[in-house]
Amino acid sequence: MKKAMLFIVIFASLYIASGMSSVGAEEPDSPTAVISNHHAALRNFTAGAVTQGELDQILAAGVRAPSAGNRQPWHFTVVRNPALANQIVSNMPDGNILIVISASGDGKTNGREILDCALATQSIYLAAQALGLGSRIYTGPMDTINQRFKADLGLPNGYGAVSLVRIGRVLPGIDAVSAASSRKSLDSIVNYK
Ligand SMILES: Cc1cc2nc3c(=O)[nH]c(=O)nc-3n(C[C@H](O)[C@H](O)[C@H](O)COP(=O)(O)O)c2cc1C
Structure with a gap:
């Protein structure tokens, strides 16, 4: 007993x-x-195309993101060319795509524009996962993009990359809930007054 x-x-x-x-x-x-x-930056990407229909829904979610004064300072660049995409994020399986989120300011955007772009980034990231795709946010490659790839990516004049979201098909059997990394406990990060 x-x-x-x-x-x-x-x-x-x-x-x-x-x-x-x-x-x-x-x-x-x-x-x-x-x-x-729908919230895990999984790494179990596999080969397979992201359809235009899926992409349209993901981009529509990005464009619906809120922004300060509704200024919508972002531009979205869909990178489907594998040679170009792999120079930005290495070892991507066929069919993985990148969506680069950029804003005016040549990469030296002010805090408000970065926050707006971050919200669009999050909407794109979550929309992809809501469709059953894998997605991961990256800011690591931003210096490389802004120093070397702005022309190749066709960013609008005077724009700089703020973030990118990688999107692709994922291997079955791993879901966002079971694969997500742990988070701080609410007790340790929330206070009430
Ligand atoms: C603003 C931001 C930038 C990130 N940059 C990178 C990156 O450059 N490379 C990378 O592998 N992951 C990057 N990530 C993914 C995080 O490492 C990941 O979301 C975090 O470890 C939590 O993992 P989980 O969402 O799977 O639980 C980034 C995430 C965010 C929100």
């Missing part, structure tokens, strides 16, 4: 702890589950 109780206590503690520290803690039907559960 004592052993059974101990087992139940350990199991319940592990269950609660896992819910506190990882995404997907919400009930599947909760209004926020659509955001929390």
Whole structure:
């Protein structure tokens, strides 16, 4: 009996702890589950085309992002050319694409424009995952893009890249909830006054 109780206590503690520290803690039907559960920068990309229909929906989500004063300072560049895409993010399987988000200011955009572009980036990232695709945000290659690839990418004059989202098909069997990395507990980052 004592052993059974101990087992139940350990199991319940592990269950609660896992819910506190990882995404997907919400009930599947909760209004926020659509955001929390589609939220992992998976690396299990595989070959396969992203269709134009999917791309249209993803770009529509990006363009609907909110921006300060509704200025919509962003420009989206879809990179489908594998030779060019692989110079920016290496070892991409066939069919993976990049969407480069840029804004005026030659890469020296002010904080407000960067925040606006970040929101568009997030919308693109989540829309791809909502369609069952993999997506990952990158800012690491921004210096390379802004120093070497602005012309190849056809960025508008005076624009600089702020971020990019890689999108592609993913191997089955790994879902965003189980594969997501852990997050800080709410207790450690939220205060109430
Ligand atoms: C602003 C931003 C920039 C990022 N830049 C890179 C990057 O350059 N290279 C990379 O591999 N991942 C990059 N990531 C992905 C993060 O490392 C990833 O989202 C984080 O580790 C959490 O992983 P998870 O969402 O799968 O739980 C970036 C994410 C964000 C939000």
